Amino acid sequence: MNDSMREFVEHLPIVDVHEHHLPEIILEREVNLLQLFQQSYAGWTQVRPYCLPTESRAADPMLAAAGPTTWEALVPFLDHSGSNSFVRNLIRAVVELHGRGAPEITRDNWQVLDATVRAVHRRPEWQHEVLNRARITNVITDAYNDPLLDPRPTLGANYRSVMRINSLTLGWHPNSRDHNGNRAHELLNRVGLEARSFDDYLAALVKLVAGMAARGQVALKNALAYDRDVNFDEPNEPLARAAWGQAAPPPAERKAFGDFIVDHLCRLAAAQDIPVQMHLGTGIIRSSHPLGVAGLIERHPRTRFLLMHLAYPWSRDLLGMAFVYRNIWLDLTWSFLLSPSHFKLALHEAIEVLPNESRMMLGGDNWHVEETYGAMQTARRLIAEVLAEKLAGGYFSRATAERLARRMLHDNAHEFFKLG
Numbered sequence: 324m325n326d327s328m329r330e331f332v333e334h335l336p337i338v339d340v341h342e343h344h345l346p347e348i349i350l351e352r353e354v355n356l357l358q359l360f361q362q363s364y365a366g367w368t369q370v371r372p373y374c375l376p377t378e379s380r381a382a383d384p385m386l387a388a389a390g391p392t393t394w395e396a397l398v399p400f401l402d403h404s405g406s407n408s409f410v411r412n413l414i415r416a417v418v419e420l421h422g423r424g425a426p427e428i429t430r431d432n433w434q435v436l437d438a439t440v441r442a443v444h445r446r447p448e449w450q451h452e453v454l455n456r457a458r459i460t461n462v463i464t465d466a467y468n469d470p471l472l473d474p475r476p477t478l479g480a481n482y483r484s485v486m487r488i489n490s491l492t493l494g495w496h497p498n499s500r501d502h503n504g505n506r507a508h509e510l511l512n513r514v515g516l517e518a519r520s521f522d523d524y525l526a527a528l529v530k531l532v533a534g535m536a537a538r539g540q541v542a543l544k545n546a547l548a549y550d551r552d553v554n555f556d557e558p559n560e561p562l563a564r565a566a567w568g569q570a571a572p573p574p575a576e577r578k579a580f581g582d583f584i585v586d587h588l589c590r591l592a593a594a595q596d597i598p599v600q601m602h603l604g605t606g607i608i609r610s611s612h613p614l615g616v617a618g619l620i621e622r623h624p625r626t627r628f629l630l631m632h633l634a635y636p637w638s639r640d641l642l643g644m645a646f647v648y649r650n651i652w653l654d655l656t657w658s659f660l661l662s663p664s665h666f667k668l669a670l671h672e673a674i675e676v677l678p679n680e681s682r683m684m685l686g687g688d689n690w691h692v693e694e695t696y697g698a699m700q701t702a703r704r705l706i707a708e709v710l711a712e713k714l715a716g717g718y719f720s721r722a723t724a725e726r727l728a729r730r731m732l733h734d735n736a737h738e739f740f741k742l743g
Contacts, residue, residue, distance in 0.1 A: 332707040335703075337457065339686045340463050340629070342686055342689060344474070344692075344695075345690065354444040355437055356417070360410075365413045368404035369404070397433060412698060416697025416698075419700070420696060421436050421439040450478075454692065457699045462482050463482075463483050463541060464485075466484055468504075470489075474539060483539050485541065486531075487543075490505035491588070492581040492584040492588075493550065493581065495569060495572055495580050496570050498570060516531065529591060542600050548602045551581060551607070552615060553601075553615040554615040555581075555616060555619040558579075562580075585619065586619070589619065590626075602631050612640070613637055614637075628651050630644075632658050633666070635658050636665075655684070667705055671712070680735075683731045702732075710728060
């Protein structure tokens, strides 16, 4: 690889558009080495991460209590899953941040690493030291357990958040919950709103969205791929209204309610020029194909959609959509952690296909700063490799490659989320 391109990319600042930095996790003072593995994507190598419709999220490995670190507890990650990309990313981050030059986590050094991890996490400065070392200037977090979180008082002035809408699209009854346990009516009550009718509910959502800026929230987040299919049909208001007040509405009414509310929120987002992040790919995998949201995107040409994760494994379909629909931007988050080789191929194509250079940005999508650090190091390396390959093939000039790198890592997100 062109070493000068790698050095250029390594020194660029990053606006991190997607993390799950939750105050109760990232500010936790008792964290050990085993916990870093369990509460990361490496944990997904041990238990299937996405719940089937018949299952509870209680089986999520990231929610399991972490015991003391032992070599026996680390072996499933380091040996049995040691070739997995999620595991490789975290190992590199841990040894770089804590290993004093060690290339791997071994039977001989794991105890020293564990002690170092526990010691640094007791220091309040650790979170920001790692972000500074990663040259991350701004972070947008998705606190899915608290969709109304203002992150600035606890996480810092360089944090903003998104408002996850899952529970809002399931709010036909006060007791209805999304897959994270959030209830729409509780959220409304927290900000002094109440909905006794369907029309009250729509009006309350208008006020809820209007209050986002005051809470440091810069986008709506549609993660419904974890709760239902992403085929958002044309709004059917009579069928949506029929779901209101029922503890268990029939499937058709339940879907119509969610479809109607998603459309309502997309209209509000356009009116206030608030972007809508949308999780695509994986999730409930049989119903999270990116083409499922094509109708929604067509109905809302003034809404800015940030489609996430390269919609793995359907990245080429997503690129086709981003070429046709000019209200689509791409969040490259997670795709480079899952499969570096797939990411490089998709990035080569994205550079060639996307209509302009404003369309790509990236984030870490992690709980702990170690994994965030590793994710950004991985992203820098892969982006530099792709740009160097483009340069070597004469595709564009050095100046174009540098401009594109600056845009992808920082400028696009800074402008898209209006962080000035």
